[in-house]
Amino acid sequence: MIRSLLTLLGPAHAPRLYRYLAWLVTSAVLQGLAVALLVPILRTLFAGDLPTALAWLCALAAMVVLTCIAHYQQAMQGFALALLVLTTLHDRLGQHLMRLPLGWFNTEKVGRLSRSATSGTLMVTGLFAHYLGPVVCGVVVPATVALTLFVFDWRLGLTAVLCAPLIYATHHWSANAIAANDQRVEAAATVAGNRVVEFARYQPVLRAFGQARGGYAPLHAANLAQKHAGGSMLAQTFPKLLAGGLTVQLAFALLVGVGIALAATGAIDAIQLVALLALAARFVGPLAEAAARSGLLRMAGNDLDQLVSILREPGLPEPASSQPLTAPGSLAFEHVSFAYPSGPTVLKDLTFNVPAHSMTAIVGASGSGKTTITRLLMRFFDASEGQVKVGGVDVRELSNAALMAQLSLVMQDVYLFDDSLEANIRVGSPDASAQQVAEAARLAGVDEIVARLPQGWHTPVGEGGASLSGGERQRVSLARALLKRAPILLLDEATAALDPQNDAYVQAAIRTLMHNATVLVIAHRLPTIMAADQILVLDEGGLVESGTHAQLLGRNGRYAGFWKERQRAGGWRLERATQGADRG
Known part of the structure; x- marks a missing residue:
């Protein structure tokens, strides 16, 4: 997706994208570290070591301030990038379309272009404003928490790491299925939109041949296909989203079970168990939010791919400098x-x-x-x-x-x-x-x-x-x-x-x-x-x-035959017009 975003923004704005991503990852890492500080705070607090607890609390306060600064930076830069896409993308598309060969502009591609330039643009701006941040945090924050769990107890850390492939596989399957359904809905909507335009534009032809009465069969078929695609989207999306959320909850349940087992065998005390379970809860929270947003992220990714595919279409090559004319007007x-x-x-x-x-x-x-x-x-x-x-x-x-x-x-x-x-x-x-x-x-x-x-x-x-x-x-x-x-x-x-x-x-x-x-x-x-x-x-x-006209007639070839045919057609029209006038 990063390559597609770089193509969308253009080389001039690549540094802005990298800065945004750097602040986004930094903000997520700081969030994970801030949560990890809860463990020593709770441990020293329950142990009655108030001065050490206060010291850890001050460290937490500093970490929260840094987190807020990083979050503010990534949020503002994300909104700035969204505004950049909203204000410049249409101009970039227009400039690029002028360089494409005319053969590119068939009905299907023009229909997709229309949808991409309207609803697709809004979805892509949502990548920076609403979707990318929660999903990145939903991956980086749990990863940071899992690594800190290793510091406090390697067994809980190992459990969290072992849960990661299952969570990833489930979300990957869910997001891909949602993206595939979205593509089917998009294709059906594009065909339906083209049929509506066709139905409106060619009303004179349809009415002249009596095809406008009782509906227009291609439009009806396209609308029906769009309806079925939308119903399929609803029926298949929710179960996959629920599967993703269920996997996250199973991971949390496994962490709780391992923690209780460790406490029961005396490997860790009850106070440490409470602190580590609080950390484990923060492990699954961002994952749940990422699961909720991953479907929207993939849908926005589909729109991004559509826009980028247009911008990557090779235009007719132009020379670096135009050659001077040697025979003007010829x-x-x-x-x-x-x-x-x-x-x-x-x-x-x-x-x-x-x-x-x-x-x-x-x-x-x-x-x-x-x-x-x-x-x-x-x-x-x-x-x-x-x-x-x-x-x-x-x-x-x-x-x-x-x-x-x-x-x-x-x-x-x-x-x-x-x-x-x-x-x-x-x-x-x-x-x-x-x-x-x-x-x-x-x-x-x-x-x-x-x-x-x-x-x-x-x-x-x-x-x-x-x-x-x-x-x-x-x-x-x-x-x-x-x-x-x-x-x-x-x-x-x-x-x-x-x-x-x-x-x-x-x-x-x-x-x-x-x-x-x-x-x-x-x-x-x-x-x-x-x-x-x-x-x-x-x-x-x-x-x-x-x-010349005279030379070609003299050869009595293809042109002469064409000329005689045109003369006969002209004479027929003239004769018919004369007969009509006589009858009048």
Whole structure:
């Protein structure tokens, strides 16, 4: 657990953790020694040696003062560490998540992350504030008492030491069982939480297909599994806690029995027996408290392991210093192959070049690897083989800041934050002036949206931009790209599902961006493809054709077939629309 705590706190705070543990152990040892002083005090007091008893009593008073000082120090440092975790952990998690590859973020891990960042964080802070101290004292104080028993009577000391393995084994078994049950409850709760979010988020789909009536089967199953896991936790936890407490009481009973046997045989006198039994009582007291807290400690340990496992996830490596660009504004793939984790190969020996200040369109069937190209350029993943270059430099030789400064990304599925319209545009450049924001909005057609919103620029757009249409969200995303003024713009099917009005704004914004930036566009719209300086045709992760629109049509190959199919689809839509108008 110490290694996990060091990972959680970070190297900078390791000395604070060691100081806390040192004070904690010191406090526990002093408590054990203070209790041990009861034996000579009682022995001299019953023997009528009042001056010696007073001397031992003064020693006890000094030991109590030292114990109080040590306990105060460990308690304050424990609370300080708990506050440190509470105030810095979320920031550390956020910084680390930014370095993880995109493939890490699956539904299960995001669900666990959500629980770990909320209830898990509170449980971990309880380690320092409530759980670790009693458990450490519950081990160190009895150990100290057992050693002092050897000083007063080796037979009672030996009895206490022989009881230790049984007590340890019982508590280890109990704590492990509780931890395993807690993990099952945690897993069930995570699945149930994910199902609740899924049920709420996809209500339009569920209602459209009549699946919202009478409940949602996956949510019902997840809730039932969570209920069963919680019931199992209650049924199995209490017997194990009782077993731990029973072992402690059996150890005390054994000590009492040995002490009485020694007194009966005259090995020790009655006065010494009373004093040693008082010491033996202090042996089992902290053990009982440790038994009561050990289950909570292991549950908090589970949350600690979850948080630490996230912090130990290897991020994409970054160079110590970013290499200077040799061909600003250019893009290149050189013999690139790539496969997603636990998936088939998506790109196979892919090679192409995109010159600076040009427009390149990528076309191909679904699953041919088009979106993967943008993900590798943004370094959401690293290529399995070959080199992905931005500005003439391998993206692995650029710092994240240097790479992101070169790129802007506009995707088909745009996410807007639950903030004002202006704040969502300023994501592209937080320090931009009001005039620059207004100009970017005008070029993307957002000013037309602003004019009809009730609070103008300050209108909240809702979670995910729910108060705007898909086309309007796309325009806001383009305004971000315009405001960022990055040398390279990546458009991942950004115009695939736009109505004519929104498409006109988007096409105008793309033409504006082409004057100052390199544009790489994944598109299905014919006008967008025709305007490209070069067209790359992908099939099953490989480049099968490249050239201009006219060159590719002249070859009568894969692209020509794609073009004819798109023309037929466009003509069918136009014909249907015309027939509908005639009937009207």
